[in-house]
Amino acid sequence: SPQTKTEYGKRGMTLEEDINQSNEFYLAKGLAVIHKKPTPVQIVSVHYPKRSAAVIQEAYFKTASTTDYNGVYKGRHIDFEAKETKNKSSFPLKNFHVHQISHMEAVQKQGGIAFVILRFSLIDETFLLDASYLFPYFKSGYKGRKSILLSEIASCGMALPLSLSPRIHYLKAVDALYFTSIGS
Amino acid sequence: SPQTKTEYGKRGMTLEEDINQSNEFYLAKGLAVIHKKPTPVQIVSVHYPKRSAAVIQEAYFKTASTTDYNGVYKGRHIDFEAKETKNKSSFPLKNFHVHQISHMEAVQKQGGIAFVILRFSLIDETFLLDASYLFPYFKSGYKGRKSILLSEIASCGMALPLSLSPRIHYLKAVDALYFTSIGS
Ligand SMILES: [Mg+2]
Numbered sequence: 001s002p003q004t005k006t007e008y009g010k011r012g013m014t015l016e017e018d019i020n021q022s023n024e025f026y027l028a029k030g031l032a033v034i035h036k037k038p039t040p041v042q043i044v045s046v047h048y049p050k051r052s053a054a055v056i057q058e059a060y061f062k063t064a065s066t067t068d069y070n071g072v073y074k075g076r077h078i079d080f081e082a083k084e085t086k087n088k089s090s091f092p093l094k095n096f097h098v099h100q101i102s103h104m105e106a107v108q109k110q111g112g113i114a115f116v117i118l119r120f121s122l123i124d125e126t127f128l129l130d131a132s133y134l135f136p137y138f139k140s141g142y143k144g145r146k147s148i149l150l151s152e153i154a155s156c157g158m159a160l161p162l163s164l165s166p167r168i169h170y171l172k173a174v175d176a177l178y179f180t181s182i183g184s
Numbered sequence: 185s186p187q188t189k190t191e192y193g194k195r196g197m198t199l200e201e202d203i204n205q206s207n208e209f210y211l212a213k214g215l216a217v218i219h220k221k222p223t224p225v226q227i228v229s230v231h232y233p234k235r236s237a238a239v240i241q242e243a244y245f246k247t248a249s250t251t252d253y254n255g256v257y258k259g260r261h262i263d264f265e266a267k268e269t270k271n272k273s274s275f276p277l278k279n280f281h282v283h284q285i286s287h288m289e290a291v292q293k294q295g296g297i298a299f300v301i302l303r304f305s306l307i308d309e310t311f312l313l314d315a316s317y318l319f320p321y322f323k324s325g326y327k328g329r330k331s332i333l334l335s336e337i338a339s340c341g342m343a344l345p346l347s348l349s350p351r352i353h354y355l356k357a358v359d360a361l362y363f364t365s366i367g368s
């Protein structure tokens with residue numbers, strides 16, 4: 001029914017839409033400057049019609065070599081990837097590329113903040129988890145489980161409740177994890 | 185002659201190619217993690233052939249809302265735009281968009297480092313200039329000159345000599361401008 005459709009529409013924003021809306025909110029309030037990177041595309045053929053805009057007529061999607069989001073917050077470099085799963089008790093890591101993981105390692109080595117935002121869409125749970133928890137799963141020779149348990153994510157990360165604006169106030173979790181010294 | 189062509193090829197790298205090569209060098213040496221953002225494209229139509237990769241069949245170039253390059257260096261967020269001119273004594277500012285300027289202002293307010301790399305290609309001179317020198321030209325009501333004099337760029341910025349690898353060692357200028365206190 002239309003009723004059901006409307007209700008679904010209300011809560012059914014994708015994680016990417018939630019993050020983009022939050023980033024716009026942060027930018028407008030002067031709280032952070034964080035953007036989604038454009039989708040990388042290999043352009044093969046472009047047509048230049050007279051008196052109108054150039055049309056890309058052949059192009060292919062390229063694998064991203066970095067994470068999707070980055071920017072600056074309180075002087076610190078922020079870098080993260082966001083992913084959703086329909087699983088209910090663990091997050092499969094096959095959607096992360098090795099080069100995204102290496103990128104986040106390199107960012108942390110350089111003194112930046114790197115994390116992932118993971119959403120379990122069927123149970124409406126979203127978490128921010130420091131990227132370092134993923135690194136062991138991608139070490140060469142690793143033979144174990146290819147997913148992180150929800151229980152581990154919940155205990156090592158921070159839950160991100162949904163709100164109206166910003167839709168996911170993930171900087172609150174960033175404050176707690178990276179800007180507060182233990183015991184203070 | 186082929187001789188001339190080869191020589192031209194040797195020195196005729198674009199600024200973007202020089203910067204990309206330098207960023208690869210920095211990344212490989214663990215000195216910095218700085219990437220060029222993908223060209224933003226509005227995808228209109230995608231064809232999904234059986235047994236082969238998706239083909240984008242209609243897309244348009246979008247105006248970038250941020251700068252082309254960003255990343256992290258010694259814990260600091262780095263953000264910059266690179267542009268070339270064929271002018272010889274001043275750099276025209278019409279190639280910068282207002283939203284790129286606002287972006288660099290927002291980055292600096294958030295504690296990030298924002299600058300531009302400007303190349304005078306016909307006289308083989310490249311400079312790094314803190315973004316703040318551009319801001320006055322884009323203030324509403326500004327009625328003055330629409331280009332920055334080479335002499336001002338040379339005195340307020342840092343010259344970036346070409347070398348073999350990295351082709352432009354712009355982090356040296358970043359060190360001098362942002363990591364050294366005056367008088368030390
Ligand atoms: Mg992604």
Ligand SMILES: [Mg+2]
Pocket residue numbers: 252265266
């Ligand atoms: Mg550009």
